[in-house]
Amino acid sequence: MKALRHLNKYFWKYRYRFILGLIFILTSNIFGLYPPIYIGEVFNIISDSFNDGNLLETNQIKGQLAYYAFLVLAFAVCKGLFMFFMRQTIIVMSRMIEYDLKNEIYNHYQKLSISFYKRNKTGDLMNRISEDVSRVRMFLGPAILYTANLIISISLIIPKMISISPKLTLYVLSPLPLLVVAIYKVSSIMNKKSEIVQEQLSKLSSISQETFSGIRVIKSYTQENFAQLQFMNAAEDYKTKNLSLIKVNALFFPLMILLIGLSTLFTIYIGGLEAIAGHIQVGHIATFVIYVNMLTWPVASLGWVTSIVQRAAASQERINEFLTEEPEIKNQIKESTTIAGNIEFNNISFTYPDTGIQALKNVSFSIKEGETLGIIGKIGSGKSTLAELLCRINDPDSGTICVGGKNIKELNLHDLRDAVGYVPQETFLFSDSIYNNIAFGNKQSDNEAVHQAAKQAGIFENIKQFKKQFDTVIGERGITLSGGQKQRLSIARALIRNPKFMLFDDCLSAVDVETEELILQNIKIQSKNKSCIIISHRASSIKHADQIIVLKDGEIIEQGVHKTLMNLDGDYAHIYKKQLIESKH
Ligand SMILES: Nc1ncnc2c1ncn2[C@@H]1O[C@H](COP(=O)(O)OP(=O)(O)OP(=O)(O)O)[C@@H](O)[C@H]1O
Ligand SMILES: [Mg+2]
Known part of the structure; x- marks a missing residue:
């Protein structure tokens, strides 16, 4: 009662x-x-x-x-x-x-x-x-x-x-x-x-x-x-x-x-x-x-x-x-904060409480403003976990993540999430028109912005071929897009936000190597001064990054630019060579 x-x-x-x-x-x-x-x-x-x-x-x-x-x-x-x-x-x-x-x-x-x-x-x-x-x-x-x-x-x-x-x-x-x-x-x-x-x-x-x-x-x-x-x-x-x-x-x-x-x-x-x-x-x-x-x-x-x-x-x-359930991740800061600067991960560890799996162990790296970080590693090595920590979908068990020198827990949560253009590994699109799906990223966007985002994500030509073009309804009530089309659409949705940082989690796995490289290069050129984290299974997609880290069982095992890692002749060099041979066949 x-x-x-x-x-x-x-x-x-x-x-x-x-x-x-x-x-x-x-x-x-x-x-x-x-x-x-x-x-x-x-x-x-x-x-x-x-x-x-x-x-x-x-x-x-x-x-x-x-x-x-x-x-x-x-x-x-x-x-x-x-x-x-x-x-x-x-x-x-x-x-x-x-x-x-x-x-x-x-x-x-x-x-x-x-x-x-x-x-x-x-x-x-x-x-x-x-x-x-x-x-x-x-x-x-x-x-x-x-x-x-x-x-x-x-x-x-x-x-x-x-x-x-x-x-x-x-x-x-x-x-x-x-x-x-x-x-x-x-x-x-x-x-x-x-x-x-x-x-x-x-x-x-x-x-x-x-x-x-x-x-x-x-x-x-x-x-x-x-x-x-x-x-x-x-x-x-x-x-x-x-x-x-x-x-x-x-x-x-x-x-x-x-x-x-x-x-x-x-x-x-x-x-x-x-x-x-x-x-x-x-x-x-x-x-x-x-x-x-x-x-x-x-x-x-x-x-x-x-x-x-x-x-x-x-x-x-x-x-x-x-x-009465309290959200575990709360916005502590009411006033808005500007989000800019270097991104730093200091000794980050994270264990999933429900499975007890330690997904990240003492991970440290930093990205200077405007730089690109490439992350590569085997299945289950903790790449997506790392991405989710940056958007504060989860908070780390120990260690700090700083943006512009400030712990992200002390930043306004909404501003932080607004600043990150996150494209998750699993694409989710709404059963709505293509236009609305892209504009979802930024409700104030106009026609031109939607077209521009579609072009940047390399899906504009595809959309033009549909009979109803941007009004094409997708999902349960409409046409089914291919895996690669879906991924590019979700990239367009992130780009239209004009975020400060970009975070792509293996979001072009369903397109071929050349297209992936092309799209990523394209995005990088058009947003020169934006920091960018690219997670990929393909070494070729991240070889141009200013810094590459290789994750294995939640730990960084190699870190540096493409050339250094190739000289090291470790896991990265191994993956790169193997994939190079595969792509030639
Ligand atoms: N929501 C979750 N709950 C419990 N355990 C999880 C969860 N998500 C991931 N894990 C576990 O954490 C580890 C790291 O997973 P993560 O998704 O970060 O790997 P990944 O490197 O992104 O792999 P992939 O290349 O397949 O995307 C895995 O062992 C996984 O089983
Ligand atoms: Mg993943």
Whole structure:
């Protein structure tokens, strides 16, 4: 329950709407309070007229009946109107809070570090924001509405009933607690079962999602039957679980109607006895029957509401878990800082906490402003890890990284990331037009800037060949680009930012050697005074760099310019010679 306190700030934000909603609930209940009495009066008039034998005065009776009929109708209309208003306030409030809460969660997600995303599955993150928020909304809307309605109707109706006959009131209300318990039990079972169904449904959708995204592999390995079987089993499971839910569901309404019917029967029986004994009038039985019916719905909903509140509390607790998560990498500096100068890595070590793999060991180097550093090394030697440390996607365990003589932890994080034109090893493009994908790097860019970036990245001619050129949509909704085209597009996206430093992580592995060299040279010439880090598996691509480092198992084993390293005749020279021979064949 404590978890739900998080929502207090939203109740406060929408307090006027909430209070207005309570007033509307009260008003609609007041309008509902009188029709049963009028109906009772009608019964009394008719029964009195029989008793007295006053059948001559039928016209007068007709008039009275019409009068009461009009009153009942008028009150029903007013009640309906205020019910409309109460939904318009309370339910609308719940939707507004739902919107706020979703935004709060989303906003918080964006602040969290990459390691958070590694720890949690995407499906979980999405569930928090959709499924869990919906459950909390059920508490904010229907649960609060029904609870307020219950409290108000009980406090209005029961005194009225007592004023007519305390004894009858006691009798007819006695089965209601039973009703609450029964409904609570059934809805708890229903909730448990629907959770199981929900879980199975997400299994089913992840199976289909995986098979669709891996459809090429499935087809080329002719594993369609296997995929079909896998889906069928999961679907069968889903069906079985759903059928079991439906059984309980089917029980819910009949049970409610039965219990309500029983209490009506009870009222008529006891009321009849009381009327015969002369303690109450016949009309009062009718009034009681209607009152009992009016009470049973809200009372029955109490059982339902209890289970909604329990679910909402559990969901809110899960949401709070994420909301209280602190980003590991925080921006400590509020004011903006200029990022320029030499880049220095001093004794950097880094171990991935989840795998315990030490990816970098005592790495030190420095790049003068405007210089190019080439990094080469075997798979898993720590190249990408090094790149991520510079953008502060991770922070090193020991050692310092300085830019312009200042530790990057003391620089404004946003400015730092803005200053680095980082092209990650794995390209990720959005399902959007080519234009928007490039302009994503710099939202203020115009047509010319986008074209210029495309030219620099060596993809302009390719784009021109597409029918829709820059408007070509890529990804799921459009054409599929080749690996090399994707890589060059993501380079264009980085270039358009006009960054201070450039950081290319093996981002031209899918183009041929000559094109890679050409593009890198091109970029270097056009941005003469920018520092540049090029990570590549090809020695030829970095041989012109002002400095080359060779990484092996997270350590620098060779360092220097191309010529020095060739003279050294170590790993670098070995890779270079081998690749030279390969390229000639
Ligand atoms: N997110 C991660 N979590 C845990 N371990 C990781 C993670 N990323 C990389 N590693 C490990 O750290 C080591 C260095 O990885 P890194 O990606 O830096 O290598 P790399 O030199 O870029 O390799 P490649 O040439 O294949 O791109 C590897 O042993 C890898 O398994
Ligand atoms: Mg890498």
